[in-house]
Amino acid sequence: MLGLCLVSGKALWLLWFDNKGLERKHFPLPSSSVIPLCCPKNMNSSSAQFVTSRRMGVYDPIQQMSMWGENFKSNNNLNSSASLIVEDVKLDSQSEVASHGISGPSNQYDQEATKPVDKTQRRLAQNREAARKSRLRKKAYVQQLETSRLKLNQLEHELECARHQSSYMVGGLDAIHPGFPGAVNPGITTFEIEYGNWVEEQNRQIRALRNALNADVPDMKLRILVENCRHHYIELFRMKETAAKADVFYVSSGMWKTSAERFFSWIGGIRPSELLKVTCGSSQINVLGPQLSPMTEEQSVQVGYLQDACLQAEDALWQGMERLQQTLAETVAASQLIEGSYIPQMAAAMKKLENLVEFVNEADHIREEALDQMFRILTIRQAARGLLALGEYFQRFRDLSKLWAARSHEQA
Amino acid sequence: MQQAIPYKSWPPIHTKAQQSFSLKVDGNPLVSPPKVVLREGEDMLNMVSENAVIVFARRGCCMSHVVKRLLLGLGVNPAVYEVDEKDEIGVVKELETLSNTGKDGKVLQFPAVFIGGSLFGGLDRVMATHISGELVPILKDAGALWL
Numbered sequence: 001m002l003g004l005c006l007v008s009g010k011a012l013w014l015l016w017f018d019n020k021g022l023e024r025k026h027f028p029l030p031s032s033s034v035i036p037l038c039c040p041k042n043m044n045s046s047s048a049q050f051v052t053s054r055r056m057g058v059y060d061p062i063q064q065m066s067m068w069g070e071n072f073k074s075n076n077n078l079n080s081s082a083s084l085i086v087e088d089v090k091l092d093s094q095s096e097v098a099s100h101g102i103s104g105p106s107n108q109y110d111q112e113a114t115k116p117v118d119k120t121q122r123r124l125a126q127n128r129e130a131a132r133k134s135r136l137r138k139k140a141y142v143q144q145l146e147t148s149r150l151k152l153n154q155l156e157h158e159l160e161c162a163r164h165q166s167s168y169m170v171g172g173l174d175a176i177h178p179g180f181p182g183a184v185n186p187g188i189t190t191f192e193i194e195y196g197n198w199v200e201e202q203n204r205q206i207r208a209l210r211n212a213l214n215a216d217v218p219d220m221k222l223r224i225l226v227e228n229c230r231h232h233y234i235e236l237f238r239m240k241e242t243a244a245k246a247d248v249f250y251v252s253s254g255m256w257k258t259s260a261e262r263f264f265s266w267i268g269g270i271r272p273s274e275l276l277k278v279t280c281g282s283s284q285i286n287v288l289g290p291q292l293s294p295m296t297e298e299q300s301v302q303v304g305y306l307q308d309a310c311l312q313a314e315d316a317l318w319q320g321m322e323r324l325q326q327t328l329a330e331t332v333a334a335s336q337l338i339e340g341s342y343i344p345q346m347a348a349a350m351k352k353l354e355n356l357v358e359f360v361n362e363a364d365h366i367r368e369e370a371l372d373q374m375f376r377i378l379t380i381r382q383a384a385r386g387l388l389a390l391g392e393y394f395q396r397f398r399d400l401s402k403l404w405a406a407r408s409h410e411q412a
Numbered sequence: 413m414q415q416a417i418p419y420k421s422w423p424p425i426h427t428k429a430q431q432s433f434s435l436k437v438d439g440n441p442l443v444s445p446p447k448v449v450l451r452e453g454e455d456m457l458n459m460v461s462e463n464a465v466i467v468f469a470r471r472g473c474c475m476s477h478v479v480k481r482l483l484l485g486l487g488v489n490p491a492v493y494e495v496d497e498k499d500e501i502g503v504v505k506e507l508e509t510l511s512n513t514g515k516d517g518k519v520l521q522f523p524a525v526f527i528g529g530s531l532f533g534g535l536d537r538v539m540a541t542h543i544s545g546e547l548v549p550i551l552k553d554a555g556a557l558w559l
Contacts, residue, residue: 309542
């Protein structure tokens with residue numbers, strides 16, 4: 001006899017076959033219950049699962065196997081008898097169902113008739129185990145909630161401070177907090193939360209890189225770290241792209257960055273050429289001193305070309321921006337009150353503003369391409385050092401901003 | 413280079429607006445690239461195949477300004493075809509058939525850059541190839557640059 005559970009959407013179905021494979025009993029259970037299965041006699045656990053799933057034609061065997069596998073690992077005593085244990089976080093009707101299910105096809109238990117006590121004991125032990133695990137999971141979840149709550153309070157506090165600061169500035173309210181009076185942009189809120197998480201993950205990756213470089217780990221391990229870091233930056237670009245659609249001015253003016261970083265903001269982020277200077281730091285480009293020693297002659301040349309290309313791209317993009325500013329200014333200046341409304345010119349002006357999204361995206365595109373090209377030029381070790389330098393650079397600016405904010409608070 | 417060399421020695425009969433090849437090839441921002449004006453029955457295929465580099469863009473579009481500036485900065489003299497809003501759909505269709513873009517479901521977007529007679533791409537592609545260093549060789553191959 002084989003007992004089996006299927007996870008289907010929200011409902012958990014308990015399926016039973018008797019040893020003839022004919023009779024079936026279905027017990028609908030609430031979704032929170034998990035049913036680990038002990039293997040039947042003379043079969044090891046994995047093949048039992050396989051056989052059952054094949055017999056059952058289960059549509060998601062792998063998921064269930066992994067789920068069962070987890071439970072199997074925790075249950076040490078896989079014995080010959082088939083029994084079913086239901087673990088439930090919420091309801092207490094489970095024991096009813098379980099006992100009903102177990103007692104159903106009874107002829108299977110003939111061998112077991114002599115030791116029902118053992119079986120009960122085992123069942124109870126497994127139940128205890130499962131209950132303990134669910135308590136641990138609950139504890140972890142609650143802890144996660146607590147930290148999120150703390151973070152939320154922190155964010156709210158920061159918002160309050162910023163609000164107070166901005167109210168002292170003449171006419172600055174709109175500029176600093178667009179849409180602040182009441183209106184909340186969900187896309188931007190999402191971005192802020194995601195960015196907070198991004199920064200935390202970034203700090204973790206920087207630590208990992210630093211440790212790896214200090215410990216002089218082999219290139220293979222470094223490669224993994226470098227790839228992770230790279231994908232992390234790409235993730236940021238995607239986040240920014242989405243946020244730009246929600247509120248392009250928020251992204252382009254660098255509102256999402258800390259204050260000191262914002263000082264260097266160029267169309268929604270760092271200048272691509274600056275990016276290279278920080279990452280590469282070779283004597284040729286010369287901002288933060290040699291970070292990548294040694295670079296071959298060819299590498300230096302290639303980085304030089306890349307730097308030039310970045311500057312040209314920046315220049316072209318900036319000229320486009322200036323053109324946009326110019327045409328927008330002209331449109332707005334030319335707008336006249338026609339029968340009490342500005343509508344025709346404002347519509348034109350709105351269309352022009354939409355172009356800003358493209359500019360922000362293009363600026364990020366250049367940053368992404370520049371990073372890609374750097375990875376092509378540099379070795380893994382050099383790339384790791386470069387990423388570390390870049391990460392630390394931003395980290396230091398974030399710290400500087402915090403110091404500055406603290407100083408402002410003291411003075412205020 | 414003080415004077416741009418016309419890239420093809422056309423007999424002077426051709427009435428394209430590329431007479432202004434006396435432009436300095438140093439990206440002088442005061443000089444605007446030659447503009448090609450649509451004439452009745454103008455053959456777009458001709459324009460695309462005769463110009464080493466041609467940019468199709470909406471009139472007054474700032475993104476196309478970026479492309480033009482970038483190409484000028486490299487020393488390229490791109491022909492520019494400015495499209496009015498009313499002509500846009502027709503031009504897009506024609507260009508798509510020209511370049512076989514419509515087939516794979518891709519839509520031609522402005523600004524559209526044609527290099528050496530075939531569709532190269534939009535601003536994204538131009539930027540990406542520029543950063544990776546592939547743009548200049550491509551331009552040289554197409555005869556848009558001599559250095």
